[in-house]
Amino acid sequence: MTKHIFVTGGVVSSLGKGLTSASIGMLLESRGLRVRMQKLDPYINVDPGTMSPYQHGEVYVLDDGSETDLDLGHYERFTNGPLTRDSNYTTGQIYLSVIEQERKGTFLGKTVQVIPHITNEIKRVIHRLADDDVDVVITEIGGTVGDIESQPFLEAIRQFSLDVGKEHCLYMHLTLVPYLKAAGELKTKPTQHSVGQLRQIGIQPDVLVCRTERSLSRDDREKIGLFCNISIDAVIEEKDKDFSIYEVPLSLVENSLDELIVKRLQLPAKSLDLSPWRDLIHRLRNPEHEISIAVVGKYAKHSDAYKSIYEALDHAGMQHRTQVRIGRILSEDVEREGPERLMGAYDGVLVPGGFGERGIEGKIEAIRFARERKIPFLGICLGLQCAAVEFARRVVKLKQANSTEFEKNTEHPVICLLDEQKQITDMGGTMRLGAHPAQLSVTSHAFDCYGNEVVSERHRHRYEFNNAYRHQFAAHGMAVTGTSPDGELVEILEIPEHPWFVAVQFHPEFKSKPTAAHPLFAGLIGAAIEHHAQRGEQRASINAEIS
Numbered sequence: 042m043t044k045h046i047f048v049t050g051g052v053v054s055s056l057g058k059g060l061t062s063a064s065i066g067m068l069l070e071s072r073g074l075r076v077r078m079q080k081l082d083p084y085i086n087v088d089p090g091t092m093s094p095y096q097h098g099e100v101y102v103l104d105d106g107s108e109t110d111l112d113l114g115h116y117e118r119f120t121n122g123p124l125t126r127d128s129n130y131t132t133g134q135i136y137l138s139v140i141e142q143e144r145k146g147t148f149l150g151k152t153v154q155v156i157p158h159i160t161n162e163i164k165r166v167i168h169r170l171a172d173d174d175v176d177v178v179i180t181e182i183g184g185t186v187g188d189i190e191s192q193p194f195l196e197a198i199r200q201f202s203l204d205v206g207k208e209h210c211l212y213m214h215l216t217l218v219p220y221l222k223a224a225g226e227l228k229t230k231p232t233q234h235s236v237g238q239l240r241q242i243g244i245q246p247d248v249l250v251c252r253t254e255r256s257l258s259r260d261d262r263e264k265i266g267l268f269c270n271i272s273i274d275a276v277i278e279e280k281d282k283d284f285s286i287y288e289v290p291l292s293l294v295e296n297s298l299d300e301l302i303v304k305r306l307q308l309p310a311k312s313l314d315l316s317p318w319r320d321l322i323h324r325l326r327n328p329e330h331e332i333s334i335a336v337v338g339k340y341a342k343h344s345d346a347y348k349s350i351y352e353a354l355d356h357a358g359m360q361h362r363t364q365v366r367i368g369r370i371l372s373e374d375v376e377r378e379g380p381e382r383l384m385g386a387y388d389g390v391l392v393p394g395g396f397g398e399r400g401i402e403g404k405i406e407a408i409r410f411a412r413e414r415k416i417p418f419l420g421i422c423l424g425l426q427c428a429a430v431e432f433a434r435r436v437v438k439l440k441q442a443n444s445t446e447f448e449k450n451t452e453h454p455v456i457c458l459l460d461e462q463k464q465i466t467d468m469g470g471t472m473r474l475g476a477h478p479a480q481l482s483v484t485s486h487a488f489d490c491y492g493n494e495v496v497s498e499r500h501r502h503r504y505e506f507n508n509a510y511r512h513q514f515a516a517h518g519m520a521v522t523g524t525s526p527d528g529e530l531v532e533i534l535e536i537p538e539h540p541w542f543v544a545v546q547f548h549p550e551f552k553s554k555p556t557a558a559h560p561l562f563a564g565l566i567g568a569a570i571e572h573h574a575q576r577g578e579q580r581a582s583i584n585a586e587i588s
């Protein structure tokens with residue numbers, strides 16, 4: 042019988058519920074259990090695909106092409122169970138499905154209501170993950186207890202334990218225990234109120250995870266336990282980590298959270314083996330090199346917009362025992378101030394994906410700089426498209442080259458829409474999405490990185506490289522080194538004459554893990570280390586000449 046853990050959050054948003062849920066998943070997997078992760082988001086959009094990164098951060102894409110919440114990125118980085126369309130539902134999807142059923146006549150004669158129809162649908166999507174080969178489903182409820190739109194989800198998980206039996210469910214609530222400087226103490230009242238709200242709707246949390254900047258004393262825990270009706274051993278401290286998110290599981294283990302869950306749910310768990318994870322933290326804490334990468338994007342100051350990119354750079358750093366300093370550079374600043382001033386000190390350049398015209402010329406300038414100065418470069422999705430435009434304009438001398446995304450009637454549409462995309466009018470879920478195979482040329486940096494001729498990577502874009510320009514590009518020194526298996530779609534562009542210039546139409550960042558850095562990110566960091574060393578040698582020889 043599959044057991045269920047429900048994770049809710051209270052007091053404030055942004056407490057790191059996703060990270061805590063992912064860490065719990067990782068700990069349970071490390072105890073030999075088969076875990077599935079799920080996020081239920083109370084907003085009304087059917088998926089986050091149409092939301093601005095300022096609203097929602099990155100849209101995380103799965104193999105099956107679903108566009109999901111960025112917490113699923115944490116799940117995939119920390120755990121190994123498969124994630125699919127069933128791993129992320131929103132209020133919009135739940136209602137859409139109920140309304141479709143209503144139109145078909147499924148509820149004929151009945152009034153369709155939040156309870157039971159919407160709550161039944163929510164319970165159905167939770168059940169979908171429970172299976173004979175799954176020990177635990179962890180379902181995280183987005184938002185904060187008390188939000189109006191969370192109500193049907195909380196009601197559904199309350200009913201869930203009545204349906205399957207209380208002993209099969211565990212409710213975990215994540216709260217904030219703030220430190221008040223003026224009073225010189227931690228304050229438990231917000232937590233008491235938050236649990237009070239949960240209990241009002243019939244959910245008594247079994248475990249409280251308390252985010253805090255200072256350690257909770259035994260008195261604090263006793264007080265929280267007493268007022269929240271929870272035994273003291275189930276009041277777990279999760280202290281802020283300023284070093285790395287990958288330390289969160291270790292701190293939960295210090296507080297015996299894994300043991301508590303295993304006992305409460307009577308799970309058939311092995312003893313915990315965290316040695317690979319500890320090794321990773323050790324490498325992270327003891328780097329041998331330090332390099333810097335400029336990430337030139339439209340949302341550079343908004344870390345959540347490029348979450349997986351930053352994580353993947355860190356993973357590659359861990360693999361190379363290298364501290365990667367990431368410079369978040371706004372492409373519009375490059376337009377204003379020029380690349381020399383902003384990017385001169387970096388050992389590598391990465392231009393990530395994106396949509397819309399703002400900041401495009403800055404990205405193109407940044408790519409020119411990396412190409413001409415022979416700085417290692419990785420372009421991702423829009424990054425590839427900008428690299429193609431830059432190369433066309435500067436090297437192939439097609440001065441008017443552009444993507445039709447930015448200039449519909451450009452004289453040289455080196456990036457354009459395929460016919461099948463031209464007919465599409467709906468915005469949601471209509472891009473080229475999800476995993477597609479790519480065939481690599483064996484004489485390429487990409488092949489050197491992957492060590493494989495066929496790879497599978499995730500996509501999220503409408504525009505493609507225009508095949509009419511392939512020959513001209515090749516003649517001028519930009520090679521197509523990866524295509525779709527039929528050879529029709531360009532997946533990778535490289536400049537063989539450059540030490541490391543790789544641009545990909547897909548999103549490698551979605552497949553990088555702390556325990557297995559993505560080959561292309563590892564390649565970029567390897568090249569950046571070399572670039573850094575060469576620059577050091579150059580500096581040393583200049584210094585020697587001077588002295």
Ligand code: GLN
Pocket residue numbers: 393394395396397421422423424426446501502503504505
């Ligand atoms: N805007 C580009 C396209 O739609 C690139 C998308 C992306 O970078 N994810 O093709």
